[in-house]
Amino acid sequence: MTVLDTDFLGAATPADEIDPTADLGTARTQRRLTALYAARDVFVAHGYHGASMEEISTRAGMSKPVLYTHYASKLDLYLAVLQVYLDRMVDGIRDALAVTASHEQKVRRAVLAYFDFVDEDAGGHTLVFESAVPSEPCVRWRVRNAMGECAVLVSAELRAAGMDGIRAYACAFGLVGASHSAARHWLDAGRPIPKSEAVDVAVALCWNGLSGTTKR
The missing domain is CATH 1.10.10.60 (Homeodomain-like)
Structure with missing residues (x-):
């Protein structure tokens, strides 16, 4: 931060x-x-x-x-703006998981964090996930690094639930990717259902897969 x-x-x-x-x-x-x-x-x-x-x-x-x-340049300024949003995204996941709750509740909070991120400021979401300069190495690196930070946070929870490190990291990337893809689709489709219902669908997908590989 x-x-x-x-x-x-x-x-x-x-x-x-x-x-x-x-x-x-x-x-x-x-x-x-x-x-x-x-x-x-x-x-x-x-x-x-x-x-x-x-x-x-x-x-x-x-x-x-x-x-x-x-x-020093337009790119320098763009990266500064981008980093603020990336920090917000990572902090949203960190805050979502920093509670005493069941594993399923933590999955829900993590998924909701992505929906909140795209819902509360679509401009920031566009800068992060639909950058007009994706070929710029420093832009790609910052976005990839932030997504990796989110996955590390989620994988720590999965390891605590009993999953081995390699599978936990792989599943964490799956959850992170599914969550932000579902949130983007919901936003791009014009919020066709209430956010809480869209989160329910994404959580069901993620939790049904994770619950079979972790200790509840």
Whole structure:
């Protein structure tokens, strides 16, 4: 988690409204956060290739030279925005599993975390799973690494349930992949059924498979 992590649900302070009496560290952090908000909006609206640093700087209320003092390139800024969403996704899984509950309840919470991730900010979901720059190695690596972190968290629970390490990791990747695919389909289909029902379907698929290989 970085100091710039944010829920991206509100609005950052425009650059020209930042308190000039704030200490330099706080003011710089606020300007970087303002740029992230602006970049998020522009990347979601126009995609990576359609976005321009000029539009981002205008939306952030700062000049392009100032923007470049915070982020060296458009890709650098895109990666910063992307990482915030990836951190949120991983933290959602971590929080879902950090409870005292049955294994089946933890599976439900993990699946629900993916549905919440795609449901609560479709723009962030698009940046993570439908990146316009998937051929960029650093983008692929960050997404793959975040999905791997989620699988590691799930596999730890499966090992605790009695599954050996190799099978636990393989099953964890299966659960992670099935969960985010089901959540994406539900969103892309226009939320045809209530989220709770869609989660029930995904949980039934995952749990019916896992329950036969773990100790309940």
